[in-house]
Amino acid sequence: MKRPLFALFALLLPVCASAAEAPSTVHPWTPVGVSSDLFESHPAFDPRTGDLYFVRSSKEFKGWRILASHCDGKQWSAPLPAPFAAPGAEADPWFTPDGRSVYFISTRATGNQKSKDLDIWRADRAADGRWQAPVRLPEPVNSGEAEWFPRMAPDGWLYFGSNRAGGMGKNDIWRAKETRPGQWTVENAGPAINSAGDEYEPLPSPDGKRMIVMADGGLYQSRWDGHQWTKKEKLGPEVNVNGSEIGALFSPSGKSLLFARDTGEPNSGEFFVWQPDGKENWPPVCGAAKHP
Template sequence: MGYRWTIALVATALCGACHATPGDSKLPIDTPVRWTPQALSTDQYESSPTLSPDGRELFFFRADRQFDNYRLLYSRCEKDQWFAPVEPPFAASPGVLEADPAFSPDGQRLYYVSARDRPDDLDIWKVERNSDGQWGQPQRLPEPINSPQTELLPRELADGRLLFGSNRPGGPGGRDLYVATQQAGDGWEVKPLPAPINTAGDEYEADLSRDGRVMVVVANRGERSHLYLFDRDDKDNHNGWRERGRVPARDDVFQVGPLLSPDGKRLLFAQADGERSGELFLAELQPDSDAAWPPVCK
C-alpha cells in the first residue's frame, strides 16, 4: 500500500528543545516547534491533527514506530486540559487501518480513511453528528471519489468540494491530488489538480486555507516527502497557482498530515522527533499570523 513506508528515526531533532504552548504569540519563522499536548504524546507516531471549529475536540491518528498499524483517536479539552485520547465510538474493529481525520468547516462531519471494507486499501469515509451531538454511523463515500486504489487525507473545502490524494490512474504522477465536485443529484466529478501542484512525481496530501489562497502540499521529490507551499496567482488564468517553496522543516525525515490555520499563516504537521518517534509540530509561515491558533485549551 502506497501510504506505508519504513522510517529511519534520527536521535536529535531540529530544535528538539523547543516546544510551543498553544496560543504562543511569537514563534520562530524558520524553525517549527513541537506542539503535541502532553496527554497525546507517546513514544509512537502521532499524525494528521484536525480541530473542531470551537477548538475543543482534536482528532488525529497514532501509528507505530514504523509508521504502520494506524488507528483513529480523539481527545477533548475539559477543565483546562486535553484528556487522554481514546478511539471514537465509530472506529472499526482492532487491526483495521484508519487514519487522516478531517472536520468539515462547520464541525458537523468528520472525514477519514479506513480499510474496513478492503484490507490494506484505504477509502474515504464520512460520519455525521446526530441532533444530540453524538456521532452517527460511518458511511463510505461513493465512486468516483473512492476507487480500487488508495485514497488519503480528505478535506472538505469551504465551498463543499472535497480535496484528497490518490494513487489512481488518470493523474500526471504516481500519486496525485484530486478535487471532487458534487453534480446535480448524487453524482460527483473528480479531477486532478493542475500543474504546478501535481507533477510527474508524488503529491498525495494537501490542505487549503479557508479563503482558498494558500495550499500546503505533501510531495515526494527525492528520497523523502516534504511540505511545499503554494499561493493563488490571480494573474495566471490557466492554472492559478504559484509555488512559494518548502516549509522550513527537517531535511532528514519526512513530514505528513498538514493542517493550515484558517488564515493560512500557521501550520500543524507531523514529523519524527528523535526517540519520541513522531510528534505534531507548529510552523509559523508568516510573521503576522493569528497567534490564537491553535486555540488554548481552557
C-alpha cells in the same frame, strides 16, 4: 534565503544581528496527555466540542488509528478511539468548518491494514450531536486504489490524493465536486500541483487562496491566482527539516500551520506549529500549558 543580499548586509551589520539569530517561527507542540513515544500525526479540532482528533501509529508509521482527546480543564484526556472508529486502518480526519461532518480514510470495508484498500468516508452529526454511521463516498471519488487526506475547499471542491490510473505520475492530487445529490465529477488537480513523483496530501487554506501539498521531500505551497493553482514551491528549511513532514492543518485564521515530523528516537513523530506571521493563540491551550 536570498544569499547575495545577505552577504551584503553581513558587511554592514554586526555579527550578532545575523539572520541565524532570528527567532524561529517553528516550535514543537507536545501537549501533555497526547504526546507519546509513538507517532502522533494528522491533527484535527472538532469545531463544536474543541476535542482534538489525531492519528497514532507505531514508530514505523504503521497501524494507523484515529484517536480523540478532550480538554478536561487541566490537560488533554487520555486518547480514546474516535466515536466513529471501526476495525482496520483509519487516518486523516478533517472536520467541516460548521462541525456537521468529518471526513477520513478507512479500510473498514475490508477490515485489513493494507493501504491499497483505503477509501474516503464521511460521518455526519445527528440533531443530538452524536455521530451517525459513516458513509463511504461513491465512485468516482473512491477507486480501486488508495485515497488519501480528503480536504474540502471553500468553493466546494473536495481535494484528496490517490494513485489511481490517469494521473501524471505516481500518487497525484485530485479533486471532486458533487454536482447533483450522489453524483460526483472528479478531475486531476493539474501539472502545477502534480509531478512524475508522489503527491499525497492537499490542504486548501480557509480562504481558498493557498494550498499546502505534502509530496516527495516534505511540504510545498501553491497559490490560487484567481483562475488556477500556481506551480507549487517547497517550503523553506525551517519547516522541511528531513522530508518527513506530514499531516498539515491550518488554524481557522490561516496564519498558523500544525504538522507532524518524524524526529527519530526516542520520540518517533510529534507535532510542530509554524507561525511565519508572528505568534497566534493557536493551537488551543488546555489547562496551564503555555505556548512557546
